[in-house]
Amino acid sequence: MSNIQRPKSLKHQPMKLEVKPVESGEVADLFIAKQSSENPMFNEKLMEEICERNNLKQAMERVISNKGKPGIDRMTTKQLKGYLVENWLTIKKQLMSGTYTPKAIRQVKIDKPEGGKRKLSIPCVVDRFIQQAILQVLQSKWDTKFSENSYGFRIGRSAHQAINQAQEYICEGNSYLVDIDLEKFFDEINHDRLMSKLAAQIKDKRILKLIRAYLQTGIMENGLITMQDKGANQGSPLSPFLSNVVLDELDKELEKREHKYVRYADDCNIYLKSKRAAERVMKSISEFIETRLKLKVNKSKSAVSTPYERKFLGFTFTLGRNPNRIMIADKLIV
Secondary structure (H helix, E strand, C coil), X not given: XXXXXXXXXXXXXXXXXXXXXXXXXXXXXXXXXXXCCCCCCECCCHHHHHCCHHHHHHHHHHHHHHCCCCCCCCCCHHHHHHHHHHHHHHHHHHHHHCCCCCCCEEEEEEECCCCCEEEEEECCHHHHHHHHHHHHHHHHHHHHHCCCCECCCCCCCCHHHHHHHHHHHHHCCCCEEEEEEECCHHHHCCHHHHHHHHHCCECCHHHHHHHHHHHHXXXXXXXXXXXXXXXXXXXXXXXXXXXXXXXXHHHHHHHHCCCEEEEECCEEEEEECCHHHHHHHHHHHHHHHHHCCCCCECCCCCEEECCCCCCEXXXXXXXXXXXXXXXXXXXXXX
16 A cells, blocks of 8 residues: 555545555565565576676577577577677667566477377577576576475486486385376466565566566467466476476475475375375375465376386386386386
8 A cells, every 4th residue: 555645634634545556466476575585595686697798698509509499480599699689789678677578479289298289388589598598597596495306407407316316215115105296287387476486585576577477478379369377388498497496385395294205397206105104195295285386286197106006207116125117218208
């Protein structure tokens, strides 16, 4: 509330109270502002750090080397350098003033190995470049705050390491597991909850505004643009990092409960010594995910089982006190 006006005579005139409306999507950001970390990772000059020359050069080289398909403007990665030479000063001015607007995203559907289709989002090359520049700075500090049990989309970590950790837990006698599958995880990410997590560590409002704009960028499919009120686009440089920000809350909960678990992106296995304990954990963690994180557990694909009957990142395990790994080629992620 703001602009409270007190008239000279309260006896004859009622107090006038003028309330400034809050735009949709800002409620969670305002709420978190009161709960922000006392020592956030990033200050008000984060945009300047992102636009630093060496960081931009590295981002451009990364986007060009990744190649990838053009977005809706049909610009290729080979054209990026020349375009930036001519237009970077204008783009930088917009970024610094907080007025930059991302272009709509082209969406295609690709076949899944197990059948069905997966939506793949293709941002324009310039937006991939900007997102990559943001990612490099955020990840350089934030990655060290993530859980040791999180292996996906992180610096110096891999699916092989996740499988090694799972094998160690099994060798310790944890012969049951809770295999949790999140239903359409990237499509279901709650924007307000994610932005609240970011706002607790980022003081630069220009960056927060830009990331929200990327989350809400319209999707173009078959010539029509659809706006987004949830989800993070698979195919954009920032999405894997943002998914770890979302699921770090799950990691912290599992660590608080002292569970032995391995998480690679949205694939999460919790290892326990008895079926009864596993069933209890399945129930309580599923409730936490759905009520606290506002995500959906796919009950048809999630299960309490044994490591020998389930697949994890393209592998399963043999029976015995010293289980061996068995690669399943069509599911391989490593």
